[in-house]
Amino acid sequence: MPLLWLTVIVLGLSLVGYLLGRQRAMQSASGDSRALHSLPIYYGMNALMKAVVPALGLMVIWLLAQPLVIENRIADMIPASATADDTNLGLVMAEVRRTAEGLDNAVAAGLMDEDTASNARADITDVTARLKQAGQVVTNQITQPVLRAAQAYRVMSATSNTIMTVAVLLVALAGAGWGVLQSGRDFRARNVVEQGILVILIAAASVAILTTIGIILSLIFNTIEFFRLYPAADFFTLLEWAPSFSGRGGASSLGILPLLWGTIYISIVALIVAVPIGLFSAIYLSEYASPKVRGIAKPLLEILAGIPTIVYGLFALLTIGPLLVSVFGKDGVGWMGGGRSVMTAGIAMGIMLIPFVSSLSDDIINAVPQSLRDGSYGLGATRSETIKQVVLPAALPGIVGAVLLAASRAIGETMIVVLGAGAAARLSLNPFEAMTTVTAKIVSQLTGDSDFASPEALVAFALGITLFVLTLGLNVFALYIVRKYREQYE
Amino acid sequence: MTDASMPTSSDAKPRTPLTTVDARTKKRKAAEARFRMYGIAGIATGIFFLIVLLASIVASGTGAFQQTFINVPVYLDPAKLDKNGNRNPAELAKVSTFGYTPLIQEALLTQVQNNGIETPLEKRGDMKAMISASAAAQVRDVVLGDPDMIGETVEFRILASSRVDGYLKDRVKREDVARDKNIDAEHLDLVDALVPLGIVQKTFNIDFITGADASESRAEAAGIGVSMIGSFFMMLVVLVLALPIGVAASIYLxxxxxxxxxxxxxxxxxxxxxxxxxxxxxxxGLAVFIQFMHLPQSAPLVGGMVLTLMTLPTIIISTRASLKAVPPSIRDAALGVGASKMQSVFHHVLPLAAPGILTGTIIGLAQALGETAPLLLIGMVGFIASNAPDSIASGLLDPNSAMPAQIYEWAKRADPAFYERAWGGIIILLLFLITMNTIAVILRRRFERRW
Structure with missing residues (x-):
């Protein structure tokens, strides 16, 4: 793994820089560290940072940019005829990459020599056969332009890699050298190093911004691509969700409304389960329970929050579903066809949300000042009257905020609905019928074998952006309500 | 409230003694008791759900740790396994599992007949329903490891089929067998006869913990071991990336x-x-790491990077809380004796906040360990990892699964035998989570400082 070695060499160089920088500084102070501006290690650190940071930064940027640049140049090489009919450029490029990788692996396995792999006039059937023999995944026949492009791809990658290695090593050497040369008794090494560390800290803090930008860009670009292939009006207004599996677009009807309905219906069921239980638990825990009961019951409820959602999914599918069927199914009332339904997923999700609602409300109720309660008791109210007429009204904005946050959690929940809610998109009022949600469809559209360029796969990004906007909106709204209506106590 | 506080109406009504409770007070007291009951009912329901959840996990999952095996001496017929008789490993390897299956079936049939069990199953092929499809591969691996065995009769402990296993675990019921084309009632009779002889045996199943996933038809051979390694590598990536980035970001903020x-x-x-x-x-992760950067699909490295981004906010929030808990007097003292701001943070504040940071990191890791949904999109599912990775690089880059993704994969399959595996997998997953959370709690109790 040459990349690993490159990193190791850069780290080695920086270590040498550290030792030399430190030594040089000590020499300039003729061995007495008190004569230096900074502690000796800062001179070493200066050289070390100057060697490592720019070199590794260059490596990362190069690795990110390299595929883009190379693909642009390769894309120009592929004749229009290869992309004319039913395939598009992305698919051909994937083919080129696969072939190039296959050639690399075949050469590495010793089944093909370097000459054959890079011979532009190589016999296509022979190459294909050899690739297959080497256990590489190739489509039945590599076409001439694809092979050419793959060979060019290999050459370019190889040169680019060499240039990168040389450049990274040069940068590391130059940085280390610069740092060592700077080391002298009057050089303010500590200030420079601390500035450098501060930059690194800022960079780490910016990862959060980069993540958000990454999410938004990846959602938006793919959604735009989707709306180029599929009319946006249909997506938002069609009452039917029926992706075709064979055809490319055309026959599919991809309306989001049934999915949104399923999502909202399941979330409502979940909230109906979670809000009363969670709220009453919170009231009891904060107003009535003795410290001992609180110390036992609160952690027990919070265990529910620590259980992974896949467990709730399985619980819905294998425990709640059969239980509901035995009551509401064919042998009982007859409302329920199969184990997967809105109720199945909703109840499991409700159980998951209980600790979420209870611990948020608990905090909020505890934040209501004791003086309000004392005032109410002083007027002769009982505990429950105080809670109902004084504490809860004071805590209401916070509780509404907590419920909205729980709703946003319910809308974004995936594993429970994937396992418990079913796969059929439907607009129906019967809670014992199987429905599906936005998240479940994102999973099913992106985990199949369909290629990423088809509207059936790209629709997942449009669903994703809807989900993102919906949950973000709910969160912002919850915070807004809490801020706007919060009582300020001193 | 007493009557004394309501003097206006007291003249008209006869005075009631203070000790008798009037109707209104009774009502209010009842309302108070009711309200209190609602609270208790809320907590009781929550805890009831928790108990039902844990009980159904334990009840359905413990079966996965037991597996039915058949002890049978197999005669490794040289005529079938080594036609040339030269014990050449290359030639032996050419005999596929199809060469071994009849030998095993024959061996079991002989065993049945030698013990004088009466059964209508008299043909070799009738034994097929009893034996796992993996048994032949199991025997073949042993033979290829030691070719000198050929020609001898060797005692093997082979896997029973998942139906036999299910019968001994009460999953497969006699009344359902009529509709099952994989096994007949006669086979169950035979199992009943073989169990007291010790030929069919249910024992602890170490392969479930260490083994790899198996194909859809061989539930009895599926294990969670390889996906455990996948999860381990992902957690390694999360730890290496999320801890430094999260701590650096928190320090800055x-x-x-x-x-x-x-x-x-x-x-x-x-x-x-x-x-x-x-x-x-x-x-x-799908759009940026796989489509844009062309990192390998299904690789724990990519999974770890996605989970890193997901757990970063958790780690940052808890790290900031523990940095905030360090009192300003520490910083002031450090600054007062001439330390720079950076030195005061790195030499004094950070070490004091370390236990809190560690606790937050472990909780973040536990959250990442149980996360499934993002892994489905980057393809860490539906892949049958047949063997464990042999190096760190292959552990990071080769396709693998993760524990929760593996559990999801099993839950999707049609055969109920896989449900038992899924529950069993959940037990293992929860054991990991409990351990991590306990460590976090102990760390917090032991090292938390009150200022």
Missing amino acids: EEFAPKNRLTDLIEVNIANLAAVPSIVFGIL
């Missing part, structure tokens, strides 16, 4: 950040990222 637009932007971003559904991180 808590200690150095000036009050300005950029800082506000970062704070809002972190708060919002903590609320973004996990599946959106999966979409990000």
